[in-house]
Amino acid sequence: MTGADVRKDFPILQQEINGHPLVYLDNAATSQKPRPVLEAIQRYYEHDNANVHRGVHTLGARATEAYELAREKVARFINAPSPEQVVFTRGTTESLNMIAYGYARRVLQPGDEIVITPAEHHSNLIPWQQAARATGAQLKYLPLQPDGQIRLEDVRQAVTDRTKLVAIAHVSNVLGTIHPVSELAEIAHARGAVLVVDGAQSVPHQPTDVQALDCDFLAFSGHKMCGPTGIGVLYGKRHLLAEMEPTYFGGEMIDVVELYESTWKQPPWKFEGGTPIIAGAVGLGAAVDYLQSVGMENIQRHSQALAAYALERLAEIPEIEVYGPGPGVARGGLVTFNLRGVHAHDLSTVLDAHGVAIRAGHHCCQPLMRILGVPATARASFYLYNTEADIDALVTALTTAKEFFQHAIG
Numbered sequence: 001m002t003g004a005d006v007r008k009d010f011p012i013l014q015q016e017i018n019g020h021p022l023v024y025l026d027n028a029a030t031s032q033k034p035r036p037v038l039e040a041i042q043r044y045y046e047h048d049n050a051n052v053h054r055g056v057h058t059l060g061a062r063a064t065e066a067y068e069l070a071r072e073k074v075a076r077f078i079n080a081p082s083p084e085q086v087v088f089t090r091g092t093t094e095s096l097n098m099i100a101y102g103y104a105r106r107v108l109q110p111g112d113e114i115v116i117t118p119a120e121h122h123s124n125l126i127p128w129q130q131a132a133r134a135t136g137a138q139l140k141y142l143p144l145q146p147d148g149q150i151r152l153e154d155v156r157q158a159v160t161d162r163t164k165l166v167a168i169a170h171v172s173n174v175l176g177t178i179h180p181v182s183e184l185a186e187i188a189h190a191r192g193a194v195l196v197v198d199g200a201q202s203v204p205h206q207p208t209d210v211q212a213l214d215c216d217f218l219a220f221s222g223h224k225m226c227g228p229t230g231i232g233v234l235y236g237k238r239h240l241l242a243e244m245e246p247t248y249f250g251g252e253m254i255d256v257v258e259l260y261e262s263t264w265k266q267p268p269w270k271f272e273g274g275t276p277i278i279a280g281a282v283g284l285g286a287a288v289d290y291l292q293s294v295g296m297e298n299i300q301r302h303s304q305a306l307a308a309y310a311l312e313r314l315a316e317i318p319e320i321e322v323y324g325p326g327p328g329v330a331r332g333g334l335v336t337f338n339l340r341g342v343h344a345h346d347l348s349t350v351l352d353a354h355g356v357a358i359r360a361g362h363h364c365c366q367p368l369m370r371i372l373g374v375p376a377t378a379r380a381s382f383y384l385y386n387t388e389a390d391i392d393a394l395v396t397a398l399t400t401a402k403e404f405f406q407h408a409i410g
């Protein structure tokens with residue numbers, strides 16, 4: 001059950017924007033929330049709210065149980081060997097920064113290399129830039145093919161004994177390219193390097209098995225997978241989380257505190273200093289339940305089918321240039337494009353007047369925009385509740401926009 005069958009679960013979708021039914025195609029930025037997630041958060045605050053791992057009263061025990069149950073659900077969702085390998089964070093950005101601070105800065109030496117691609121989201125680029133600057137390590141960029149893919153032979157050449165870390169998005173948030181994570185893990189591990197995967201655009205859309213992928217770290221955000229904002233996940237292999245230092249120090253992450261030194265709890269709790277994001281975790285747990293009730297294979301099939309349909313329909317407008325892999329190549333559930341001669345922001349404004357919400361801008365990928373030779377692009381991104389009718393509405397609005405901007409298109 002996807003598309004029209006699940007739309008009723010998302011109250012926000014039942015509204016009009018500027019006199020048109022809302023067509024929400026900005027799911028790569030954030031997804032909408034189904035009723036079971038909204039209800040789980042409300043129920044938590046109405047019945048169980050207390051601080052966790054502290055109070056010895058009933059509510060404290062219930063809140064702790066709810067929080068740790070959410071961790072178990074997430075662990076099962078990504079097939080982590082144990083819930084202790086799931087750290088709750090604020091989102092992908094925070095997870096990646098925690099790896100950069102707690103792990104990379106400890107292991108990197110001058111002359112070491114970090115291999116990444118120029119298509120990374122700034123969240124999976126700037127933390128490594130900063131870690132390189134702080135340690136004397138260097139960034140090494142993999143070349144991109146014209147459609148944004150990387151070639152494994154280039155990876156084999158780039159990853160050397162100096163490489164300590166390979167960091168890559170599983171699915172690009174701009175091009176929709178899907179990177180071969182398990183092959184990358186094999187190449188990285190053969191050189192003793194660690195593979196960090198930015199799963200922000202993959203975990204919400206396809207089944208994820210961290211053991212099959214053999215990635216060392218995986219970062220993702222709850223808000224892109226039907227969960228609330230402010231909660232995300234850092235998965236790590238057990239020995240790496242044990243080795244990694246906490247980024248935040250304070251309440252609840254400690255074992256023993258002396259006047260001049262302290263010791264930490266075991267992972268994951270040593271990384272969760274202060275009052276954690278309890279209701280957020282409960283909401284994420286409900287989101288995982290919801291996604292699993294629909295089925296991750298179904299969601300993947302649905303998003304990819306919509307992306308294929310969008311490619312087909314956009315090809316009807318010759319003034320539209322589409323970026324990323326062409327038809328027939330597996331891609332994530334999004335399509336990035338430009339209308340010739342028109343800035344993506346102007347295009348998006350006209351689409352919004354027709355109730356169609358897309359993302360326009362550099363998508364936090366400025367180096368990639370430079371490679372594409374554009375200041376910005378438009379992006380339509382799909383999720384389980386979108387339908388072909390949404391894409392038809394996008395194309396109709398684009399046709400109107402084309403007439404509106406005829407003078408600029410020429």
Ligand code: PLP
Pocket residue numbers: 028029090091092093094121123124169171172173198200201221
């Ligand atoms: N990485 C990718 C590929 C993304 O698409 C995003 C968000 O758009 C992020 C990282 C950052 O996610 P967040 O803002 O939830 O931390």
